[in-house]
Amino acid sequence: MKKHPLDDYLRVARMPHIWCPGCGLGLVVNCFLRGLLRSQLNLDKVVIVSGIGCTGRAAGYINLDSFHTTHGRAVPFATGLKVANPELEVVVISGDGDLVAIGGNHLIHAARRNTDLTVLCVNNFVYGMTGGQMGPTTPLTARTTTSRGGSVDRPFNIPHLAAASGAAYVARWTTAHVRRLEKAVTEALLKKGFSLVEIVSPCPTYYGRMNKQVTGLDQMKYFRDNSVIKSGIDPKGVGIEVNGPIVVGKFIDRG
Amino acid sequence: MPEREYLAGEFFLSGDDACAEGAISAGCRFFAGYPITPATEIAERMSERLPEVGGNYIQMEDELGSMAAVLGASWAGTKAMTATSGPGFSLMMENIGLGIMTETPCVVVNIQRGGPSTGLPTLTGQGDMMQARWGSHGPYSIIALSPSSPQELYDLTIRAFNLSEKYRLPVLVMSEAATGHMYEKVVIPPSGEIELLARRKPTVPPEAYLPFAPDTDLVPPMANAGEGYRLHVTGLTHDERGYPAMTVEAQDRLVRRLVDKIERNKADIIALEEDGTGDAEVVICSYGVSARVSQIAVERARGEGIRVGLLRLITVWPFPDDRVRELARQVKAFVVPEINYGQIALEVERCACGLAKVVLVPHMGGRVHAPELILEAVRQAAR
Structure with a gap:
């Protein structure tokens, strides 16, 4: 079989992965690896830390030092690695439920300290691993397996949360923006300080199916057709509404 | 060498302070913690002492984060610890479990107070002894030491680090407010006279290394992050490569070893x-x-x-x-x-x-x- 150009950086022995057809996580790993290679960092010093959930499994597929930790605790685990050995380039790849709900406190405090970490927060609007329950990012009125009549809770605006907490670099892209996402990964990795890239990603199995975007392709088309690039704007106004526009771009890049 | 790198001699110290000095003597160079009575003095002393010896103190947002940071620091190759009391100990149980499952050496000190719940923050208790044994979910074994004096808080903190490095797990120092806040003479021996155990390192190149394949004593040698071994470490049940293995057989093999590495080495551990x-x-x-x-x-x-x-x-x-x-x-x-x-x-x-x-x-x-x-x-x- 022909080798994939990124096979050297994946744990191919662990394939096939557990992600559903139409999931965006394959694209996320792909963009991350390309962005990482472009950064020219010494790969022996790059460490991936994940929490729990679908995205939490990313650590297990990337062939670098990688830690699959407890639910919500990827950021403080990463903090320990980085503080104890500043030579390490520590990257957290985890989901919105993991980083923003159960791990929300750790996220804002790491941003407040401006710890030199790179966080990729994959937002699919639900808890995928457990079957599509609503989460901290589920848009108001969106249907999930625990909000059959529509979510009644307001979601977090992740870039605004990170920026207000003191992050040095904040961007949002979707899995339909692979080149821009790849570039954002490189920038975030090379940024000294706390960097967060939110990656809006499809979950057709749960979120899409229950919100009139039945396939992964439907969700990708929605991302493509409804994303508006507004780099440099105050992320205060970039909250996401159900089936509404998605404002993407690089919002914060402090010197 | 900084002037205060190592304190040898006779001191009049509280148990909490003696514990911190024991950690410094043991080579601990990372402390993550959250203030809590009656263990706060350990964090305070570590925040002062660690920078003097080239180490790092970080004050975390809670005990969930403290324990996670300690595990991360240990995988970065540093001897790491935290100190807490009952309410914080409850929060640490989650990642003590991760430390057991991922075989991460570190030390957790519990200066016990009256409980349950907020209980008697400033007054003594010994109510967490069973929590120390069984507090995190799932079947496992643990090591817990119980000092009876400030001198022993010094000595046993060192022993806790040695046991944690030797058997690769979080080792608990279960003291209490009465001893943590007790002042007595503490003798710190000259640095060369303290036996310190270092982490057993892999002797094979990265491509031949199985991170969770045990030696005859059931403990696997440990590579740190950043050393080129391309580790995968997970809290999921895993095989000797460290890869998730969701089978009855893998569970049986791993859990038995995690328990047996302690139970079969009791003669060495029990004092x-x-x-x-x-x-x-x-x-x-x-x-x-x-x-x-x-x-x-x-x-x-x-x-x-x-x-x-x-x-x-x-x-x-x-x-x-x-x-x-x-x-x-x-x-x-x-x-x-x-x-x-x-x-x-x-x-x-x-x-x-x-x-x-x-x-x-x-x-x-x-x-x-x-x-x-x-x-x-x-x-x-x-x-």
Whole structure:
């Protein structure tokens, strides 16, 4: 079989992965690896830390030092690695439920300290691993397996949360923006300080199916057709509404 | 070398301060913590001392994060610790479990206070002894040490680091407010005289390294992050490569090894102190500050002609089953004073197997036992 150009950086022995057809996580790993290679960092010093959930499994597929930790605790685990050995380039790849709900406190405090970490927060609007329950990012009125009549809770605006907490670099892209996402990964990795890239990603199995975007392709088309690039704007106004526009771009890049 | 790199000599220290110095002597260079009475003084001293020795102190947002950071720091190749009390210990249980599952060396100090819940923040207790053993979910074994003086808080903190590096797990130092806040003479020996164990490193190149393949003592050699081994470490049940393995067989193999690496090395791990147990008809079995109070009862009982011995558990977990079983065949009764409503007494009862009576002398917390209480229990037991 022909080798994939990124096979050297994946744990191919662990394939096939557990992600559903139409999931965006394959694209996320792909963009991350390309962005990482472009950064020219010494790969022996790059460490991936994940929490729990679908995205939490990313650590297990990337062939670098990688830690699959407890639910919500990827950021403080990463903090320990980085503080104890500043030579390490520590990257957290985890989901919105993991980083923003159960791990929300750790996220804002790491941003407040401006710890030199790179966080990729994959937002699919639900808890995928457990079957599509609503989460901290589920848009108001969106249907999930625990909000059959529509979510009644307001979601977090992740870039605004990170920026207000003191992050040095904040961007949002979707899995339909692979080149821009790849570039954002490189920038975030090379940024000294706390960097967060939110990656809006499809979950057709749960979120899409229950919100009139039945396939992964439907969700990708929605991302493509409804994303508006507004780099440099105050992320205060970039909250996401159900089936509404998605404002993407690089919002914060402090010197 | 910074002037205060290593303190040797005689000092008048609190137990908490002695614990911090023990950590420094053991080579601990990372502390993550969250303020909590009566353990705060350990964090305060570490925040001052670590920068003097090239280490790092980080104050986390809670104990969930503290424990996670300690594990991360350990995988970065640093000896790492945290210190807390009951409410924080409860929060740490989650990542103590991750430390067990991922075989991460580190030290957790619990300066116990009265509980449950917020309980008696400033007053002493020993109510977390069973939580120390079973507090995180799932089957596992743990090591817990119980110091009876500030000197022992110094000594056992060093031993806790050595055991954690040797057996690759979080080792618990289970002290209490009474000892943590007690001031006494503490002798810190010259640095060369302390035996320090280092992490066993892999002897094979990265491509041949199986991160969770054990040596004959059931403990796998440990590579750190950033050394080129391309580790994968997960809290999921995993195989010897460290890869998730969701099978009954992998679970059986891993969990048995995690437990057996402690249980089969009990002879090395367990430390006891015995006084007059040889011909005793009654043995007081105690630990921490309660063992110290028991000493007074022992002396008075002997004055009354009672043949009483003291079995002090320096290692509480794993429990010294064999020695307690042996004594159960010899004595009429065990007397177990502890500052809770019966925790270690249950273990003594289990091992006594009905061969000797077990008399609990409970104290709900807030103070140490009056020696008379223990003495009276000894008198009754000797009858």
